[in-house]
Amino acid sequence: MSQPLLIEHDDGVDRVTLNRPEHLNALDPALIDALNDYFQGLQRNRDTRVVVLKGAGRNFCAGLDLKAAMARRAGQQEPPGVTESLDSQRRIADIVMLMRRCPQPILALVQGRGGRRRLRAGAGLRHPHRDEIGADELRFIKLGLGGCDIGTSYFLPRLVGVSVASELILTGRFIGAERALAVGLVSEIVDEDKLDDAAAPYVEAMMTASPVGLRLSKECLNMSVDASSLEAVIAMEDRNQVLCSRSEEFSEGIRAFLEKRKPVYIRR
Numbered sequence: 001m002s003q004p005l006l007i008e009h010d011d012g013v014d015r016v017t018l019n020r021p022e023h024l025n026a027l028d029p030a031l032i033d034a035l036n037d038y039f040q041g042l043q044r045n046r047d048t049r050v051v052v053l054k055g056a057g058r059n060f061c062a063g064l065d066l067k068a069a070m071a072r073r074a075g076q077q078e079p080p081g082v083t084e085s086l087d088s089q090r091r092i093a094d095i096v097m098l099m100r101r102c103p104q105p106i107l108a109l110v111q112g113r114g115g116r117r118r119l120r121a122g123a124g125l126r127h128p129h130r131d132e133i134g135a136d137e138l139r140f141i142k143l144g145l146g147g148c149d150i151g152t153s154y155f156l157p158r159l160v161g162v163s164v165a166s167e168l169i170l171t172g173r174f175i176g177a178e179r180a181l182a183v184g185l186v187s188e189i190v191d192e193d194k195l196d197d198a199a200a201p202y203v204e205a206m207m208t209a210s211p212v213g214l215r216l217s218k219e220c221l222n223m224s225v226d227a228s229s230l231e232a233v234i235a236m237e238d239r240n241q242v243l244c245s246r247s248e249e250f251s252e253g254i255r256a257f258l259e260k261r262k263p264v265y266i267r268r
Contacts, residue, residue, distance in 0.1 A: 005034035006056070012049040013203055014104075021057025024112070026065035029072075032091055039098035049214060050206045051106045052199055058192075059112030064092070093150040100222060103215035105206055109195040110186070147172075158225055160184050210249035211265055216240040 006017040016038065018025035025031075042048060055061055073079060080088070099106055147169045156165040160183040167173065177189040190198040206214055220236055227233045244250055249265050256263035 003034075004028070004031040005038060007038065009048065012047065012207055014048045014051045016051060016053050018053075018055040018061055020065075021055070021059070023065055023068075024059040024062035025055040025057070026062040026068075027092065028065040028068040032095065035095045036091060036098065039095060039102055042102040042104055043098075045104075046211070048104055049211050050203055051102075051104050052109065052203060053106055054109040054195070055111065057112075060108070060110040089150075096151045096155075103218060105214065105218055107199055107202055109199055111192050111195060208262060210244065210247070210253055210263070212247050212249055213240075213244045216244065 002019060004019055006019045008015040008017075018031065020026060020028070020031060027035075042051070152169065153165075156168065159165075160168075164183050168175070175185075177186065180186045181189050188198060209217075217240070220233075220240055223236060224233045227236075249263075252265060253263050
């Protein structure tokens with residue numbers, strides 16, 4: 001069997017590919033476990049500075065593999081209990097939480113129909129190609145489940161506002177990439193064969209940033225979303241600036257700026 005997740009490390013950049021193209025990269029237990037293991041491993045990983053996440057084939061991710069889930073349930077003598085079901089649900093939710101907690105910025109390259117909004121929300125920058133982006137919340141409601149799942153009700157209103165988030169969650173409408181860009185759901189839209197090229201300037205810019213500054217900036221952005229006050233945000237920003245200014249990376253950044261060259265940061 002092929003590996004459900006392909007990881008290529010290239011000088012500080014991890015290029016991570018969901019590798020179930022024959023199933024539209026839908027999440028089955030093997031892929032869920034692989035994603036959990038990978039993003040858990042990033043928490044203390046100082047070699048990886050940026051993550052580029054994409055799907056093999058013509059689709060990014062079709063969400064939960066319902067066929068695999070129903071096949072597993074059919075093979076059980078009794079339906080799973082609440083504890084088992086909650087554990088399975090939490091393992092899926094953990095992916096998004098680990099993506100948010102890891103110190104590396106994540107750039108998602110989204111192609112094809114049915115792009116999984118929850119994985120995209122966990123990423124910091126999102127690049128779809130020019131196609132429709134599927135809202136699958138209504139499908140879950142029609143199946144007897146809630147439309148808010150693994151962080152959707154948290155991330156989506158913060159990304160696009162309560163009004164648009166309500167529309168997408170309660171109606172399950174498909175929206176075009178142009179509208180997704182207009183409401184702030186994605187960062188840029190490009191042709192499918194240009195996804196990697198479009199990502200390159202973002203990766204290069206983040207790799208030019210100091211490693212400690214990049215990590216603390218992602219942490220600060222995440223914390224500021226739920227901060228209780230402006231004072232709390234500024235206190236965190238002040239801390240980060242002092243920490244960065246006392247690092248060797250800051251000294252190298254200043255030297256590179258004055259010498260008009262790219263900085264060279266030594267991994268420690």
